[in-house]
Amino acid sequence: MKKPLVIALAVAGALVIAVGGGIAFWALNDSAEDEFQLSETNGGANTSVTTAAAPKESVDEAEATTWKVAEGSQAGYRIDEVLRGLEKTATARTEEVAGSLTLKANTVSDVTVTVQTGTLTSDAALRDDRVRADYLQTDQFPEATFTLDGPLELPGEPTVGDPVSMEAEGTLKLHGVTKDVAVKLDAQLTAKDQLEVVGSTPIALADYKIEVPDISGIVKAAPNGTLEFKLQLTPA
Secondary structure (H helix, E strand, O other): OOHHHHHHHHHHHHHHHHHHHHHHHHHHOOOOOOOOOOOOOOOOOOOOOOOOOOOHHHHHHOOOEEEEEOOOOEEEEEEEEEEOOEEEEEEEEEOOEEEEEEEEOOEEEEEEEEEEHHHOEOOOHHHHHHHHHHHOOOOOOOEEEEEEOOOEEOOOOOOEOOOEEEEEEEEEEEOOEEEEEEEEEEEEEEEOOEEEEEEEEEEEHHHHOOOOOEEOOOEEEEEEEEEEEEEEEEEO
């Protein structure tokens, strides 16, 4: 065999191995982000909230404060997919999150949270490009917004280091469609001027007229996913 042909075959073989290895690494590497969790605090051994609601007189006299989403907040999605025949979980995140809420004694109201969906980033640029262009169509629908339906009563006034779990009902506007949702929340004061909220809600892509990603022989996503977030809020 002539030497140039041998060299050409060797180069071609190396390219096949490199490309195949890259695909295998992408498929086998579990690069999904961990689910959001509340931060550890120095709240002491007692991590339960006060179960008694504040007296009506103190609630009436309490001053309402506005809290705004601050630096360090994140939001994103989690969805299962089959990539090259292997099951994976895909996650994407963005820090482009804005919003606010009103807190008065143990009552939360006027909650809105808006996410810039065009900035969602996963571990694969090709996936992100397709999600933005073909599925979320972020040029046309650049934002997703959650709005709380009505006042949310906490078990007691928030205390630093004492987390509380609850469910918030509201509406989610995504891909130009607005639907009622229930969001599971965990919240705590990590300091007197720092409120942390972690939450998630399941979604069916069809409910928001989002096509289920399905590229024959390459990747197929599940029809349902999860929207999740971790918010850091400070007094406005």
